[in-house]
Amino acid sequence: MSENTTGKSVDRRSFLRGSAVFAAALGLTVAPALAAQEPKKEEPKPAPKDPFEDDKSKGEKKLIDSEGREYRVCPQCAYNMYKQGRMWVCENCGYSYVE
Secondary structure (H helix, E strand, O other): OOOOOOOOOOOHHHHHHHHHHHHHHHHHHHHHHHHHOOOOOOOOOOOOOOOOHHHHHHOOOOEEOOOOOEEEEOOOOOOEEEEEOOEEEEOOOOOEEEO
């Protein structure tokens, strides 16, 4: 039934050769379409943000501890941070930030 229905015999070699020709023709039609696509443009990364900038812009009053020293709340552990020179340092976890 499957031997010679159309007059041509299709053996394994001719089937594979036809499949290769078909795949090559398909590849030639798809390759220019893929090459025409523009590459995605990377957006520039924003500059690092000051984690305490919001406090400055809101004009909030300074936090003062019982000894009269100014402090901030640590973003890592929510403990007090004290200023040492230009750097704010957390007493608990050691997180530091240069102002």
